[in-house]
Amino acid sequence: MWRDLAPIGRHADSGGYRRYAWTGADGECREWFREQAEARGLGYEADRNGNQWAWLGDPLAGDAVVTGSHLDSVPDGGAFDGPLGVVSSFAALDELRRRGAQFTRPFAITNFGDEEGARFGLACVGSRLAAGQLTAEKARLLRDGDGVPLPRAMEAAGHDPDTLGPDPERLARIGAFVELHVEQGRALDLSGDPVGVASAIWPHGRWRFDFRGEANHAGTTRLADRRDPMLTYAETVLAARREARLAGGLATFGKVAVEPNGVNAIPSLVRGWLDARAADQATLDAVVDGVERAAREHAERAGTDLDVVRESFTPVVEFQHALRDEICRVLGKRGPDEAGRTVPVLGTGAGHDAGILSASVPTAMLFVRNPTGISHSPAEHAAEDDCMAGVIALADVLEGLACS
Secondary structure (H helix, E strand, O other), X not given: OHHHHOOOOEOOOOOOEOOOOOOHHHHHHHHHHHHHHHHOOOEEEEOOOOOEEEEEOOOOOOOEEEEEEOOOXXXXXXXXXXHHHHHHHHHHHHHHHHHOOOEOOOEEEEEOOOOOOOOOOOOOHHHHHHHOOOOHHHXXXXXXXXXXXXXXXXXXXXXXXXXXXXXXXXXXXXXXXXXXXXXXXXXXXXXXXXXXXXEEEOOEEXXXXXXXXXXXXXXXXXXXXOOOHHHHHHHHHHHHHHHHHHHOOEEEEEEEEEEOOXXXXXXXXXXXEEEEEOOOHHXXXXXXXXXXXXXXXXXXXXXXEEEEEEEXXXXXXXXXXXXXXXXXXXXXXXXXXXXXXXXXXXXEOOOOHHHHHOOOOOEEEXXXXXXXXXXXXXXXXXXXHHHHHHHHHHHHHHHXXXXX
16 A cells, blocks of 8 residues: 555655645545545545545444544655555554454544645645534635635546535544554654554644835845845744744744745745644743734834734644543553553644544544654655554554444
8 A cells, every 4th residue: 555655746856745635646645545445345435525435334323433644745745644544544444354353333444635734725624624613615715826726626626616514414423533643753762662642732823924015126225225024024033933942832934925036126025924833822822922022023123014814723632531541541451562661642733633623523643653753854754663563553442442
């Protein structure tokens, strides 16, 4: 499975992946998912929001156990973020069949659409729509960098955008959702564990900072006469690092757009996107408030204008304790390893579909060790032995939840 999926959307120069929602590469990934489902005799369907489902048992029966992740990527992303969870889900089902496990609850594997938000700027579009956290009206207003609206992109890929909207009946039929994911950090590498269980997802969001100045000639305009928004933006980037360090959170300006974007032109507009995260809401508020306060102070001194728009936000997600504890119990049955370790429980600063669904469905997550600690990059990695440990752990969890 991994060999078949690996070449899809891989960029020859960077070695990273460009599997953006509703593009050709995304379509190939979706076709791969459908083929894997049909090869195992599973019932396949795409829901009203384009999320894919592979069913074992009656989808309408209720109390289903669901696992899966996503197949899209960030620009030049790594191979494991998302796809490891989908591949491991199919592999875990294969392992359960090898064991002769008998399912007593409906079971499904899913691929949620547009999790990364690389094309339309909003993460977890598929799961947000299903959970009613994104309205169809707002979704239809989303546009990519070329101005293509989401409905047109979906239609070009063969999906009817008129069906977009909440899917409460489907979510009500799910009794538990477990997502396996490569760890996006080095906690497991440092502890020496191949697999961990998630405790919570930090609160996080994206804020757009629009710095407006006055376009002018770079070679004829005196420094004293300039209203240069690039200077305000640069000062704000430095402020973000400072505020995050002081508060104990994380803040990143990782995307910027400039107008008119000429080498010999002072910009009229610099638009930067702030990604901010923290272990708790108070810390996150302190970081974002500090960055915005510094930005406005610099803008006032430079004679530039500033608008700040919160484009997305996800509050802290505490995964359901009962499900998390049950997973720890199932994995703990195997006992400590030779070094005396038991399965670790750890938090994460990265958002996931499981976090979005947690408001509607009991959810949990497993993490697989990433020795590089790097994610959203071609350097992202998980060793084959650790990936197999993740498959076995997921199979054990699914067997405990869905089988007799």
